[in-house]
Amino acid sequence: MRRFFAAFDSFVFKSFDILGRSSRSEYWCVMPVLWAVMLGLSWWDLRGIWNTLDGGEMPSVNPLAYGSVLFILLTAIPRITLAMRRLQDSGRKGKWAGLPYSAGFLALMGILGLATSGAFVPETDFSDFEIPAALLVNPTSTEALVLTVFEFVKNIDSIHFVGAVAPTGEVTSAIGGSATADASMLLPALFVMGMMFVYPPIALLIYLLFMTFASDNDENAYGLPTNFTHGPKSNAKGEHNAFASYAILTRTDQKPSAAEVAARKQEVHSLYEQRVLRRRQQN
Numbered sequence: 001m002r003r004f005f006a007a008f009d010s011f012v013f014k015s016f017d018i019l020g021r022s023s024r025s026e027y028w029c030v031m032p033v034l035w036a037v038m039l040g041l042s043w044w045d046l047r048g049i050w051n052t053l054d055g056g057e058m059p060s061v062n063p064l065a066y067g068s069v070l071f072i073l074l075t076a077i078p079r080i081t082l083a084m085r086r087l088q089d090s091g092r093k094g095k096w097a098g099l100p101y102s103a104g105f106l107a108l109m110g111i112l113g114l115a116t117s118g119a120f121v122p123e124t125d126f127s128d129f130e131i132p133a134a135l136l137v138n139p140t141s142t143e144a145l146v147l148t149v150f151e152f153v154k155n156i157d158s159i160h161f162v163g164a165v166a167p168t169g170e171v172t173s174a175i176g177g178s179a180t181a182d183a184s185m186l187l188p189a190l191f192v193m194g195m196m197f198v199y200p201p202i203a204l205l206i207y208l209l210f211m212t213f214a215s216d217n218d219e220n221a222y223g224l225p226t227n228f229t230h231g232p233k234s235n236a237k238g239e240h241n242a243f244a245s246y247a248i249l250t251r252t253d254q255k256p257s258a259a260e261v262a263a264r265k266q267e268v269h270s271l272y273e274q275r276v277l278r279r280r281q282q283n
Contacts, residue, residue, distance in 0.1 A: 004029050014085070015078040018094060022085035023215050023226045030082065031211075034075060041068035083211070088222040090213035099207040103200035110196030 007029035014020060045066040052059040063069045084094030215225050256264070 011078055011082055015081060018081050018084050019088075019222060020085050021089035021215070021220075021222050021224075021226055022082055023089060024086070024212065026226065027082060027086040027211055031079070034079065037071060038068060041066075041071055044068075085222075086211055088220075089215045089225065090210070091216050091220055092210060092213070096207070096210055099203045099210075103203035103207075106196050107200040110193075110200075113196065 003025055007026045010022065010026055011030045014022075045068045049059045060066075080097055083097035087094050087096050217225060219225075
C-alpha cells in the first residue's frame with residue numbers, strides 16, 4: 001500500500017520531470033486507476049449528452065462542462081512525463097511516449113473518413129434539416145457546428161448503413177473497372193488505410209510492451225534506478241550506523257600517497273572515456 005501511494009506522489013510531484021526515471025510499479029500503480037476514472041467519467045458524460053438530446057434539448061457546447069474532458073486535460077502532462085520516465089528507466093528514448101497519441105489521431109481520422117465516405121446514405125431528403133446560417137458564415141464557429149450536429153442527431157433515425165447491397169457481379173465489375181482506371185492510386189490508398197486501421201492497434205501493443213520492460217539495474221543516461229538505496233549499508237545484523245559516513249572527516253588531514261593519486265586519476269580518466277566519449281573499457 002505504501003508503494004501505491006508513493007507512486008501517486010511521484011506522479012503528482014514529478015509532473016514536469018522529463019529527464020528522470022520511473023519503475024514499472026510506479027507506472028502500473030497509477031495508469032490503470034487513471035484509465036478506469038477516464039472510462040467512468042466518459043460513460044457518465046455520454047449518458048448525460050444522450051439524455052439531453054433525447055429530451056429534445058441541446059447539450060452544453062463548453063467542453064470544460066464535462067468531467068472526462070477536465071480530467072484528461074488535468075492529467076495530460078503528468079501522464080506523458082510518467083510514460084517518458086518509464087521508457088527512460090528501461091533505457092529507451094522518451095519520444096516513444098507519443099505512440100498512443102499518434103495511434104488515436106490516425107484512428108479518429110479513419111473513423112471520420114468512413115463516416116464521410118458515402119457508406120452512410122439518407123433515406124430522406126432532410127427537408128427539415130436546418131443548417132445554421134452562422135455555420136455558413138463562419139465554418140469554424142463551435143456553437144454553429146454543435147447546432148448542426150444537433151439537427152443531424154434529430155434526423156439520425158433516417159440514416160442507415162448500406163453494406164453489400166449491390167449484387168456481387170456489379171460490385172466485382174465496379175472494383176475491376178476502378179482498379180484498371182486508377183491503378184496508380186491503389187498503393188497510396190492501401191498505405192493510407194493501413195496507417196489508419198492497422199497502425200493504431202500495433203502502436204498501442206508496442207507501447208504497452210515498452211511499459212512492461214524491466215528497469216536498468218545500473219545507472220544510465222537518465223540517472224540512478226528509482227529503487228536505488230542511498231546512504232550507508234546495513235551490517236550483518238541489519239543495523240544502520242547513522243554516523244558511518246562521517247568517518248571520512250577523521251582522514252581529511254591525511255595526504256593521499258602517490259599511488260592513490262595515480263589510481264584516482266586513472267579512475268576519472270576511465271569514467272570520462274566511458275560516459276563522455278562512450279568508449280568501452282578494454283579488458
